[in-house]
Amino acid sequence: MKKLTSATSVRFVVILTLLSVVAGTLTSQENEVFNSRYKMWENMIEKNHVYISAYVGHGSYSMNGLKKVHEQFLSLYGIAAIPNSNFPPYPLYGISIARKYDNARFGFDFEYMSTGARSSLADYSAQFTSDFICKGYKFGIFLEKEIGYRFPKAEKLEFGYVIEAGAITTKMDYEANLNYSPPEINDEKLMIEAEGTSLFAEPALLARWPLTRTSFLQLNAGFFFDFPVEFYMTYHVPQTSISWFGYRVKLKFTQRL
Amino acid sequence: MKIFYILLSLLLFTSCTFEPDGLNYVEIEKPADTHPMEVTLSIDRDSIYIYRSTNFSYKINSNGKKLNAAVVKYLDNEIIMTANAENFSFYIDKPNTDNTNKWFDLTIDFYVSTGSGSIADVVKMENYLMSKTWKIQFVDLQNAKLKTGHKIHPDGYLEVYIIKPSYLEGKFTCDNFGIPIPHSRNSGDTLFFADKSYVYGTERYQMTFKFDDNQNYNWYNWSFTVNYPEIEFxxxxxxxxxxxxxxxxxxxxxxxxxxxxxxxxxxxxxxxxxxxxxxxxxxxxxxxxxxxxxxxxxxxxxxxxxxGTQTYYNMCYSVDKDIFFISSNESLPYISSSGIPIPKSENNAQYNSKVNIYCSPNGKYIAGHSYLNIYIYNENLTLAKKIPDIGLDYNYRPYFAVTNDGAFTYQHRNTLHLRNVSERTDWESFSFKTDLDSLYTNIYLSVIANSIDGKYICVRGLNGLKIYDVSDHQTARVAYTHPDKGVNSFVAHPTDPGLIYAVVNGELQLRTCPGFELVKNIDIELADYKIYTIDPYSRILMMWKNDDLYFYDPDTGQKLLQLKSNQLWRQQALLVRNHLKMANNTIDLTQYLQK
CATH class of the missing domain: 2.60.40 (Immunoglobulin-like)
Structure with missing residues (x-):
């Protein structure tokens, strides 16, 4: 058994806690209450309260493993390439669909995120680029719940929290190009692709502003925790892992159908 | 709110997927187009012979630049050396048969870093290239026909040599059926080995080569033969x-x-x-x-x-016919005639007869004897009569003679026998005893002589000398008696029946027969000698003293020749026609007996 690191353990505890909170929210402790919510649920279905959302956001991505791997790759080439980018925070995009019952929304979320890195060097003889591109395809289930607090001067503004968990599929592309200036020397290219899936949890706070009776804007701010995906790229570098851990800020437009 | 929409728009305009961009360009000075370099191969020759799997290395002087790679190419082989190329070495093994004993190229491309520090230089793709080619030939020693040979050293001994292939490093040795032949000298690529024991004949020499590295499995041999003709002894x-x-x-x-x-x-x-x-x-x-x-x-x-000539046969000579008669076959005795030169004995049955033959001076009558038999031959040389069991005792020189009237005279102890070997029928044989010796006394040598006409027989015994008249072939009448024992030897004149040579009181004299009157003294410088015989052809007297033979001209007393013999007085030697016929050989003395 591979020993879990402390960071992984923390993430594991957080994800389980959030899942238990969501589960606890859905659990009735008294039959009367259950019966009341069952009726409300039936009303909601009858009233077709379905919310669809699209959002953009911004996130930071840990990618600590790949950063080390990149350094190792560069040392293999022996070229003193200079970093141009090193897995920077980058926009993310997503859509979700949810239904509301009582004062909570429950739904599914799909999100696309990417980041990458480049180190390069060029002179009269050649140009060298070493690029990583990582793409994350996140599919999760979430629960939004308002906490009922409002500002007196902006009563339309609602606050709450979001708890989301699910799986994230990572696609990693590495490409190194060494293009020589003398045409008689053949260019060199190295491409590596890898893919993996792991579990994640993403808790966030939300602030919602209604635009119309059926639509609103929502700002989420939270953190993304995941189990790092293990990758084996080449025998020249040790096995590494990719983690999308980092902050998430999302602006979400939601339309109630 | 405006700010919010602006931010939202910016996010939407952003590319959905992160795309790495940017390029860090650095200015680096380009290196010079050429760079001086020198390469030395471990076998530092342009044309290289190799004889087995051979290791090559090289030294490169790149004047401060680093050797990135070397590419070795020969025949269908290509060896690329990148890691630690400066210290690399490689082997060239025996190629296939088609490429053995033929020249092929060894080319090495040297890639030397420019040292510019550029990306291409760092990844060893920017190099100075130097290409050098050598000629290689793999010589198959096992089947190589190395030139070997031999010569005679000016000091007079045999030298064998092998021409060593160029640059073949190892040791050649030479042996003659396991006997080592020492290495004597080198002359260029030629290695000489001196066999100072050789004298002639066929000898086989083996050259062996062994590499210097004590690898016992690398032995190569070349053999050749030396054959100088035998010495004629x-x-x-x-x-x-x-x-x-x-x-x-x-x-x-x-x-x-x-x-x-x-x-x-x-x-x-x-x-x-x-x-x-x-x-x-x-x-x-x-x-x-x-x-x-x-x-x-x-x-x-x-x-x-x-x-002289080997003549194991017996023979006689007729002076009137100037012909030799040769006894040929013992079991069926027959004789043949011969002129000069007389034939040489062969190792066959033709001339192995032991029949002693005698002929009359005129050549008309021929008789012979073996141990017990007498043989009488016709004039046509065929056997006419065999008289068995005559019972002769042999002494040193038994006396036999055939006279011109056909009387075969021989001696047995103190008795003389005469047998008719002619065509006459009025007598057959008769014998008479001399009173000069006792019955069993052997008559001394050379003391009987027939006159050639058969009328007289001169005998000398212990009691003196007598000349018998046997002309009627019936009786032996004493015609002359000489009591003086000083006559020690004599011989009848070979052509005149009225003369006889005698040694009287140490003097050689010619006397008459049967009167024994002195005709003349023949003065010769010799003492204590005896007459052995006289050549009827040249009339040269042969005398003997001890083992020496003396040849004198009786007409002048001149000594013509003196020879050493080995107890020839024991034998019945002949001196006929200047030929000295002995038991085993005949010497032609013509050139030495010139008067």
């Missing part, structure tokens, strides 16, 4: 009393030892005195000068010599 007449023993003319300087130090040295011939009836054997030990003290000689040759 021969003996030939050198005058009538010597022979010349010679042993050819060898190209080598050799040391000879004749008959156990009779002669030893470097000469090619030696003169050896020899007696007329002596058959002498010679042996010659042949050695090179370096081996004269060896117990066993390198070569050993033998020969033998006897003066």
């Amino acid at each position: 021969k003996a030939e007449a050198y005058g009538p009393d010597s022979c010349k023993v010679s042993w050819g003319n060898s190209p080598f300087k050799l040391y000879y030892n004749l008959n156990n130090n009779l002669y030893s040295g470097f000469d090619k011939a030696y003169i050896v005195p020899i007696m007329v009836n002596e058959k002498k054997s010679f042996n010659l030990k042949i050695n090179s000068p370096n081996y004269v003290n060896e117990t066993y000689s390198r070569e050993y040759k033998t020969t033998e010599f006897i003066q």
